[in-house]
Amino acid sequence: MDFKIAVLAGDGIGPEISKQGVDVMSAVCAKFGHKVTFKDAICGAAAIDAVGDPFPEDTFQTCMDADAVLFSAVGDPKFDNDPTAKVRPEQGLLAMRKKLGLFANIRPVETFDCLIHKSPLREDLVKGADFICIRELTGGMYFGEKYQDNDKAYDTNYYTRPEIERILKVGFEYARRRSHHLTVVDKANVLASSRLWRKVAQEMESSYPDVRTDYMYVDNAAMRMIQEPTFFDVMVTENTFGDILTDEGSCITGSMGLLPSASTGEHTPVFEPIHGSWPQAKGLNIANPLAQILSVAMLFEYFDCKEEGALVRKAVKSSLDANVRTPEIQVEGGAKYGTKEVGAWIVDYIKKA
Ligand code: IPM
Ligand code: MG
Numbered sequence: 562m563d564f565k566i567a568v569l570a571g572d573g574i575g576p577e578i579s580k581q582g583v584d585v586m587s588a589v590c591a592k593f594g595h596k597v598t599f600k601d602a603i604c605g606a607a608a609i610d611a612v613g614d615p616f617p618e619d620t621f622q623t624c625m626d627a628d629a630v631l632f633s634a635v636g637d638p639k640f641d642n643d644p645t646a647k648v649r650p651e652q653g654l655l656a657m658r659k660k661l662g663l664f665a666n667i668r669p670v671e672t673f674d675c676l677i678h679k680s681p682l683r684e685d686l687v688k689g690a691d692f693i694c695i696r697e698l699t700g701g702m703y704f705g706e707k708y709q710d711n712d713k714a715y716d717t718n719y720y721t722r723p724e725i726e727r728i729l730k731v732g733f734e735y736a737r738r739r740s741h742h743l744t745v746v747d748k749a750n751v752l753a754s755s756r757l758w759r760k761v762a763q764e765m766e767s768s769y770p771d772v773r774t775d776y777m778y779v780d781n782a783a784m785r786m787i788q789e790p791t792f793f794d795v796m797v798t799e800n801t802f803g804d805i806l807t808d809e810g811s812c813i814t815g816s817m818g819l820l821p822s823a824s825t826g827e828h829t830p831v832f833e834p835i836h837g838s839w840p841q842a843k844g845l846n847i848a849n850p851l852a853q854i855l856s857v858a859m860l861f862e863y864f865d866c867k868e869e870g871a872l873v874r875k876a877v878k879s880s881l882d883a884n885v886r887t888p889e890i891q892v893e894g895g896a897k898y899g900t901k902e903v904g905a906w907i908v909d910y911i912k913k914a
């Protein structure tokens with residue numbers, strides 16, 4: 562294949578982990594005879610500082626011209642503590658999602674046996690947990706009509722049938738490729754938008770007779786995720802619920818630094834770690850590059866390059882087994898490796914494989 566990749570490194574630890582993702586992708590492409598070219602583009606706080614816009618038109622064009630976007634993270638504390646800021650780095654992320662039509666956000670929650678002891682949950686509960694949360698990403702309260710004055714404010718959880726159908730279709734199809742179990746998460750006992758979701762899902766069920774579909778209120782799902790995370794296989798939900806549940810999912814695995822994600826839809830797909838920009842760690846060479854590197858695995862898998870994806874996953878697993886780990890997941894007394902060293906070890910493993 563001939564891959565054209567837009568690289569949006571963003572803020573904080575973004576550039577450091579981005580470099581590891583790019584190096585891993587280059588190494589895999591060299592090994593399998595793919596051509597790959599990377600084009601950097603600015604976004605987030607870096608882009609606000611440079612041009613006053615967190616997702617500038619040039620960056621959008623670079624994304625549109627690419628086969629895939631390798632995204633890292635955006636965010637900067639100087640905006641978090643300023644409620645009067647007119648423009649924020651996160652708006653760049655939302656603009657990217659909307660303009661690229663990235664309605665489906667795929668967030669796997671996968672545990673690594675060697676890290677289970679890091680989970681806040683008991684080992685016997687979390688062992689074997691392996692599910693995918695499919696979050697609707699371009700609708701709902703994030704993008705519905707908003708209003709705010711001094712005395713009142715609202716956000717509208719607006720969804721149309723086609724928006725619901727297309728994301729549920731992604732859910733049913735993922736379930737088909739996995740254990741044929743789909744959980745539709747909503748709040749149909751209270752919200753009209755959820756009742757439409759549930760109605761549409763029930764109508765679609767007959768087209769997927771091989772998928773066992775169940776329905777769960779979001780409060781119950783949040784509870785079930787910590788009581789019995791192994792219950793889930795594929796869950797599908799709306800934007801806001803998905804935002805919250807995927808943070809919960811990421812921490813039950815033991816390290817947020819390990820989970821990648823894919824956002825797909827109408828235009829160029831985006832692959833990114835689910836953790837944020839961790840500004841406090843910027844430049845310290847301590848951020849875990851594995852979520853970014855696993856995003857590269859998801860990128861290959863998206864393009865049906867299964868062996869390439871499998872090699873990246875094998876290299877990551879081997880680095881963990883060899884205790885080549887960044888400080889937050891290193892075993893007691895184990896050697897400390899930095900972002901660069903973990904990335905370099907994985908590149909080396911790929912070259913030798
Ligand atoms: C996420 C993040 C974003 C979201 C923020 C940074 C706007 O929390 O990707 O989950 O709320 O979607
Ligand atoms: Mg979030």
